[in-house]
Every structure is written in structure tokens, then in C-alpha cells.
Amino acid sequence: MRPELTWLILVACSSGAVPEAPVAPRVKAPSCAAAADGMVGMLLADKDPKPPDETVDGIRNLIRDRCQQDGWSAEAQRCLAEMKTPDDANNCGTFLTEAQQAALVQAQAARQK
Numbered sequence: 001m002r003p004e005l006t007w008l009i010l011v012a013c014s015s016g017a018v019p020e021a022p023v024a025p026r027v028k029a030p031s032c033a034a035a036a037d038g039m040v041g042m043l044l045a046d047k048d049p050k051p052p053d054e055t056v057d058g059i060r061n062l063i064r065d066r067c068q069q070d071g072w073s074a075e076a077q078r079c080l081a082e083m084k085t086p087d088d089a090n091n092c093g094t095f096l097t098e099a100q101q102a103a104l105v106q107a108q109a110a111r112q113k
Contacts, residue, residue: 030077032067036060038081042089062107070100 028034040060044050067077076095083089093101 030074030081032064032072032077034081035067035072035077036063036080038083039063039089042083042086058111059108062111063104066100066104066107070103072096072100076100 037060040056040063043059044056050056066072072080073095076092079088079092079095083092096104
């Protein structure tokens with residue numbers, strides 16, 4: 001068989017399918033609820049005994065509300081949701097503005113009165 005004919009047959013018989021582009025894994029979008037969960041988890045990590053559930057829920061709700069009302073960035077939300085250590089917490093704090101940090105502190109102080 002002539003080489004040109006072999007090449008033509010190979011080309012004609014190929015599937016011609018375009019390879020699919022690799023799909024990036026889906027990353028869960030950050031949320032204020034996840035940020036609140038991460039912060040509460042960090043706060044309670046070394047507490048023994050743990051505070052009552054209603055206290056924990058109150059803190060979680062306060063953090064979530066401040067996040068939503070103060071418009072915390074996606075970076076801040078993601079960082080706070082994923083933090084595991086005090087160093088992580090310090091790093092995550094840099095993603096909040098001074099006003100956002102102050103609002104959180106003031107809300108917590110008002111809650112404790």
C-alpha cells in the first residue's frame with residue numbers, strides 16, 4: 001500500500017473528536033455561615049467544658065450577621081472558614097477592614113451586656 005493511502009485511511013478513520021478541556025474541580029463558594037462556623041470552631045477548640053449550645057449559636061449568628069451586614073470579602077470568608085490555628089486566625093484578620101473588625105468587637109461587647 002502506498003504511504004499516502006495509508007495516511008489517508010488513518011486520517012479518515014480517526015475519531016476526529018476534539019479532546020475535552022480538563023474540568024477544574026469545583027471550589028465551594030465562601031459564605032458568611034462557613035466563616036462563622038470556622039471562627040466558632042477556632043474559639044472552641046481549646047475550651048473544656050464547651051459553652052452551652054445556645055451560647056455557641058448566639059456567637060455563630062452574631063458573626064454571620066456582621067459578615068453579611070458589613071460585606072466581608074470572599075477572601076476573608078474563605079480564610080475564616082478554613083482556619084485551623086491561631087496563626088491562621090491572625091492572617092485572616094488582615095482580610096477584614098478596621099471598621100469590620102470594630103463592628104464585630106462592638107457587637108460582641110453589646111451581646112455580653
